[in-house]
Amino acid sequence: MPEIMPQQVILAIDQGTSSSRAMLFNRDGELLALAQQELSCQFPHNGWVEQDAEQIWLSVLAVCRDVLQQAVRLDLEVIGLGISNQRETTVLWHRQSGEVLAPAIVWQDRRTADYCQQLQAHAATIRLKTGLELDPYFSASKVRWLLDHDTKVQQALADQQLAFGTIDSFLLWRLSGGQLHATDTSNASRTLLLDLTSLNWDPWLLQLFDIPLEILPQVKQSADDFGCCDVRWFGTTLPILALIGDQQAAAIGQGCVSAGTLKSTYGTGCFALLNTGYQPVISRQRLLCTVASTVQGQTQYALEGAIFVAGAAVKWLRDQLALIDCAAETETLAASLPDNGGVYLVPAFTGLAAPYWRSDVTASLSGLTLGSGKAHLARAVLEAVVYQTADLLRAMQADGAVIAGLKIDGGMVANQWFCQHLADVLQLDIERPAVAETSAYGAALLAGIQAGWYCSLADTALARPQLTGYSPKMTNEQRAVLLAGWQQAVDKVLR
Numbered sequence: 001m002p003e004i005m006p007q008q009v010i011l012a013i014d015q016g017t018s019s020s021r022a023m024l025f026n027r028d029g030e031l032l033a034l035a036q037q038e039l040s041c042q043f044p045h046n047g048w049v050e051q052d053a054e055q056i057w058l059s060v061l062a063v064c065r066d067v068l069q070q071a072v073r074l075d076l077e078v079i080g081l082g083i084s085n086q087r088e089t090t091v092l093w094h095r096q097s098g099e100v101l102a103p104a105i106v107w108q109d110r111r112t113a114d115y116c117q118q119l120q121a122h123a124a125t126i127r128l129k130t131g132l133e134l135d136p137y138f139s140a141s142k143v144r145w146l147l148d149h150d151t152k153v154q155q156a157l158a159d160q161q162l163a164f165g166t167i168d169s170f171l172l173w174r175l176s177g178g179q180l181h182a183t184d185t186s187n188a189s190r191t192l193l194l195d196l197t198s199l200n201w202d203p204w205l206l207q208l209f210d211i212p213l214e215i216l217p218q219v220k221q222s223a224d225d226f227g228c229c230d231v232r233w234f235g236t237t238l239p240i241l242a243l244i245g246d247q248q249a250a251a252i253g254q255g256c257v258s259a260g261t262l263k264s265t266y267g268t269g270c271f272a273l274l275n276t277g278y279q280p281v282i283s284r285q286r287l288l289c290t291v292a293s294t295v296q297g298q299t300q301y302a303l304e305g306a307i308f309v310a311g312a313a314v315k316w317l318r319d320q321l322a323l324i325d326c327a328a329e330t331e332t333l334a335a336s337l338p339d340n341g342g343v344y345l346v347p348a349f350t351g352l353a354a355p356y357w358r359s360d361v362t363a364s365l366s367g368l369t370l371g372s373g374k375a376h377l378a379r380a381v382l383e384a385v386v387y388q389t390a391d392l393l394r395a396m397q398a399d400g401a402v403i404a405g406l407k408i409d410g411g412m413v414a415n416q417w418f419c420q421h422l423a424d425v426l427q428l429d430i431e432r433p434a435v436a437e438t439s440a441y442g443a444a445l446l447a448g449i450q451a452g453w454y455c456s457l458a459d460t461a462l463a464r465p466q467l468t469g470y471s472p473k474m475t476n477e478q479r480a481v482l483l484a485g486w487q488q489a490v491d492k493v494l495r
Helices: 053-073 113-118 120-130 139-149 151-158 167-175 203-209 246-253 311-319 329-335 374-398 416-426 438-451 476-494
Strands: 007-015 019-025 031-038 076-085 091-094 162-165 182-184 218-220 240-245 262-266 270-277 288-295 298-307 344-346 364-366 405-409 429-433 467-470
Touching (some): 007 031, 007 053, 007 167, 019 053, 031 053, 053 167, 091 151, 091 167, 113 120, 113 139, 120 203, 139 151, 139 203, 151 162, 162 167, 167 182, 167 240, 182 240, 240 246, 240 438, 246 270, 246 288, 246 298, 246 438, 262 374, 262 438, 270 288, 270 374, 311 374, 329 416, 344 374, 364 476, 374 416, 405 416, 416 429, 416 467
Parallel strands (some): 007 076, 076 240, 182 218, 262 405, 405 429
Antiparallel strands (some): 007 019, 019 031, 091 162, 262 270, 270 298, 288 298
């Protein structure tokens, strides 16, 4: 009898703020194995958000080893890996020893707000060069803070042994055994240091932030040759085929690979990306212009609206207020009410992102009465994410976008009440994939291009999982009342 060949799969690493996950996908987009480890953040001071990069690394090793063992049991052949990652989070390490020199400063961290304010005279030039706002969200000011405040970092710089990377770059360094210090264009475009047009590190920006070029990674394509994993990690020299920021990865996983396609991911934060094609579009509405991906020598761009707090507010209900035991309870609680009772949460726990960009404001809960209960709070958390999405899409339309529909993913979209409310308030048809792991899937698709599975980025859009649809049912009058209440709540915070 002819020998049956094992099914080929790609290992996708999805390193997020809340967890590290590893998955195995076949060529048809089927998810065949998954492993996950939760991660925690530390909040040492008001506005500071940190993670232990060593713990991130160990969690990635653990989940990868788990799914590779599953591959053996399932008789699967792993042909390579792709990485999607939380963006902007900043890691500095020692080149020779590989030691992490300081806590990773997470994208949500606001400690550099005053420093960014001091550079506001350059904000317009920065926006034109990078497509980004001058904000603590991005990596450059985080690197500057570590250079100014950490003695181990300063010593490594003096010894010419300092390396900077976002999480993708750090994981690549570790996986390759220190052989490759690189990133891709999508992650590099989130640092405030990359020129969007040339796709090179910008000398003027490096001088402005006083960051040495020699500590930065090489910028490569999103699907590229990133070397191989050191054999000591997994017992094999597994090729590393793709790196991409998690939101850009989710767009690819959702098939948003042509101009005009739009997706929104609801995880710890919320990120809406509108593919704008092969030319960067600088927003007039304070949205971000970012690299979507670089594949086969071609770079696509996107307009992005960011919401700092989405699922993080659900976690706040669970962990800080102890009002729920698990995120799934919010669906039942929200659906138990005939309306929101006039209760609105503006979740500015780490300031407000697009289109407001106010790092100085804090969260606010308004409209409470003696009749308000935990169901109202749970519903207010979910509604706040919906209303902020409406703000983002309104800004995109003001920038000239024509929005026909929205593709959604992320942990929050398991909540059917949330998905329907999103369709109602946005007055759009919503598509949710059967497999919500679109960031990991996008990384797998890119790796598949590099491995020869797919001919092009457009080819990957044909391999989308099954979809569930939601259509708007709310009247225009109901929608207008809800959005007016939201705007009043936001205006109070912005005063």
